[in-house]
Amino acid sequence: xxxxxxxxxxxxxxxxxxxxxxxxxxxxxxxxxxxxxxxxxxxxxxxxxxxxxxxxxxxxxxxxxxxxxxxxxxxxxxxxxxxxxxxxxxxxxxxxxxxxxxxxxxxxxxxxxxxxxxxxxxxxxxxxxxxxxxxxxxxxxxxxxxxxxxxxxxxxxxxxxxxxxxxxxxxxxxxxxxxxxxxxxxxxxxxxxxxxxxxxxxxxxxxxxxxxxxxxxxxxxxxxxxxxxxxxxxxxxxxxxxxxxxxxxxxxxxxxxxxxxxxxxxxxxxxxxxxxxxxxxxxxxxxxxxxxxxxxxxxxxxxxxxxxxxxxxxxxxx
Numbered sequence: 001x002x003x004x005x006x007x008x009x010x011x012x013x014x015x016x017x018x019x020x021x022x023x024x025x026x027x028x029x030x031x032x033x034x035x036x037x038x039x040x041x042x043x044x045x046x047x048x049x050x051x052x053x054x055x056x057x058x059x060x061x062x063x064x065x066x067x068x069x070x071x072x073x074x075x076x077x078x079x080x081x082x083x084x085x086x087x088x089x090x091x092x093x094x095x096x097x098x099x100x101x102x103x104x105x106x107x108x109x110x111x112x113x114x115x116x117x118x119x120x121x122x123x124x125x126x127x128x129x130x131x132x133x134x135x136x137x138x139x140x141x142x143x144x145x146x147x148x149x150x151x152x153x154x155x156x157x158x159x160x161x162x163x164x165x166x167x168x169x170x171x172x173x174x175x176x177x178x179x180x181x182x183x184x185x186x187x188x189x190x191x192x193x194x195x196x197x198x199x200x201x202x203x204x205x206x207x208x209x210x211x212x213x214x215x216x217x218x219x220x221x222x223x224x225x226x227x228x229x230x231x232x233x234x235x236x237x238x239x240x241x242x243x244x245x246x247x248x249x250x251x252x253x254x255x256x257x258x259x260x261x262x263x264x265x266x267x268x269x270x271x272x273x274x275x276x277x278x279x280x281x282x283x284x285x286x287x288x289x290x291x292x293x294x295x296x297x298x299x300x301x302x303x304x305x306x307x308x309x310x311x312x313x314x315x316x317x318x
Contacts, residue, residue, distance in 0.1 A: 002099055003244060003283075005231055016217065033213075037217045038191075039187065040218035041183045048180070052174070059170075069166055072184075073186035074157040075189075079154040082146050086148035087152060095149065095155070097130045099157070099159040100246060102160035104119065118281055122281040125278030129278060135268050148314070166233040166234065179223075213228065249272070250275055255273075
């Protein structure tokens, strides 16, 4: 259930690029799109949070965590856009996708555990598939500016830290409220870098297309992915979320093919297949199929889960 939510969040992130290309063709510019997505997302999430707010109150530790997640969201947005301004899109994506091994390394250091061989094999398949799926050629890597490379890696690190921190959100606190606070903090930080002047001017001049495309970009890039991720990641962990989050790139390739009419070369489809294979090897534990199909093992697993659920209900709430 929670893994499916994370996959849905990644799929929505993947649709952002094809939708943005259509929005840009309609006259929207990157600065306006950035401000619009945060402003509209904040309005939508607060509207939901005010009507569906329930759960525990946010304590001091959770406030700090939410603030850090919001700042990491803004830092990712800033560094990735700076990288895209200089680097070819394919190279910028490869840099950004380094968040997969960064999140795995952070998880290993924090929990003092070394991932198994299957996890590393999955990572290699995902990173190799990323290079193929974006169509990055040798020419794309020539004369890559050092500063732009740092921005790309900074975006990857910010996203990896974001995923790791999200794992420590209290699931008993309303996810709608957490999402609204994260986007509000991130939006305020982004406004310091991208002043709202172009967005306001565009909104006054062409309100209908600005609000229309701003809504769809906000829905796919901020509203639903943030809500789904903040529900799922505390349950599945930051490292698993990072691996499942790589579904973003295959969806982006398919979306560009269907929505933008891009011609996708076979080598890029091979990259998509490698990413999906890496996810399966790393997370689905295909080598345990026989145990999963064993009735006795299945009954034992259900009994353990039932006992864990009963035990969790017996723990008094503060």
